[in-house]
Amino acid sequence: MTEATGGIDFEEESAGVVKKFMFVNRKAPYGTIYALEGLEVVLISAAFDQDVSLVFLDDGVYQIVKGQHTKAIDVKNFSPTYRALEGYDIEKLYVLKESLEERGLTVDDLLVDVEVLDAAGMARLMAEQDVVLSF
């Protein structure tokens, strides 16, 4: 029993376990809070030494587009945080090819280095994961 886990003895059980965690970002960065709060989970996961991947698809690709200016909507521009992920050893970033193309974007429009996968490749990558969290 541990205080921190409300009596469920997780901490000991999970020590040394490395799972494949995938965070799927599907939503535009502003308009809803999903992207911002989703990124918080990604940052916390880094502290658990898991095998973390980030995926951007649908409007989620806008999260990592360069040159975001949010002053006019009085919301914090949190896009610089994606550039800091490398410092947390989160380096596996993937973008769905079709989502980029549908929006007239290329990798040159993105503020981080990513691997571009088509839908079939993305499906294979997802199937390999232990935990998929989608925001």
Place this chain on the structure above:
Amino acid sequence: MKFGILVNEGLYQHQASDTAYQFAKAAIEKGHQVPRVFFYHDGVYNSSRLTEPPQDDRNIVQRWQKLAKEHNIDLVVCVAAALRRGIKDENLAEGFRISGLGQLVEVGIQADRLVVFGD
């Protein structure tokens, strides 16, 4: 099997909370375990003890409390998401506890499946 559950939506606005509850209940009835339900985004509102739905409607907060008590489920509310939305210990329903996002990652590591309910 051990199921972790993540609830990401407000309790009456969206069906996610209802579906998560029905899923947890059904899993337990089938002999599975649900060690923890984690509430994030507007899902933190599931824990407000100030919730008073009309009498002819289901009481989602009480339903979680009852299920958790009967089956020893750890109901965890994300502290950052909760503070942003005005959920604090002083209005937290009994049976819930406020803690960090590490509790979500931990249940992801520990459970056999983590099931996400939300948009």
